[in-house]
Amino acid sequence: MEREERKKRLEELLRERRKNEEKLETERRIAEMLELFPDKDKVKILDEKESNKVETEMTECFPVAWYGRIDWDRMSNKIVIPNEDISNIPFFLSQQSLENTLPVYIIVGLYKYPVVKTSLTTALDNIEEIMSMGPDQYIYCPLSKYVIEFFHDDIITVGWL
Template identity: 35%
Template sequence: MTLFDECIEALLPQVEVLPISQRNEHTRLMTAEYPISINGRIDWGMVGFKQKVSSCNEIVDVLKEHFDTINTDVLIIWDGAHLPVVKSKLTKIFEYIDDVTAVGFDTWLYCPEQNYVIEFYHEGEITVGYEVL
């Protein structure tokens, strides 16, 4: 069983693996809102609000300050172009965050509905961001 398979199994039943043909579309939508810099990270200098955190609990605290609900559908996007985008509830993802982040080198949780992104950078940094309107 691959790390991807283990991740999907952990997220069951609140998981939807989107067709690989949709990967480019979802990645394009995320990077249109949150441009990627030359080093493969989100260009945080172009994001209205960003905050580095050290845990999922801190992410929840940050999101609760700015959004009415946080248990929305979130897209999981990994840096590997061969991996499909996966949709799941944020709370379920946090329950199995080690399984989720083990799949790829870098991982982004993107919520198009509320327009925020969480970047799990491979060097251990976690950043939450959204555009201030």
């Protein structure tokens, strides 16, 4: 029986260790996201549950292709923007009668980073740092129903419902 008790104890220790490692990894990802924004009081890092909710809401509103990118072929309201026109995104949105002062969510496409809630201005002011986080990022505004996809091949697409 002593062998079984040792085995159970070892399994318990391994579970605790994995849980601690996951917690440390989550804290590292949060810190990494916060580093992107010099003015930290303008951003809110969402917890895992809130992040999943926002990501799910975005993918329910905008069709996602099997390879992880928004399926722009299924969207009629869209515009492709060259990199040099990133600062004009608020203007493009207002041309479509979309409110660009409402809160937005920054979603880093891979690596399970937490979602960041902020303003479009703050997101765009820090877009170079955000784009360095991985191959694909999204700025999603659920209230105005638009999404901006920053794809890894330097294609920026804005879509709205």
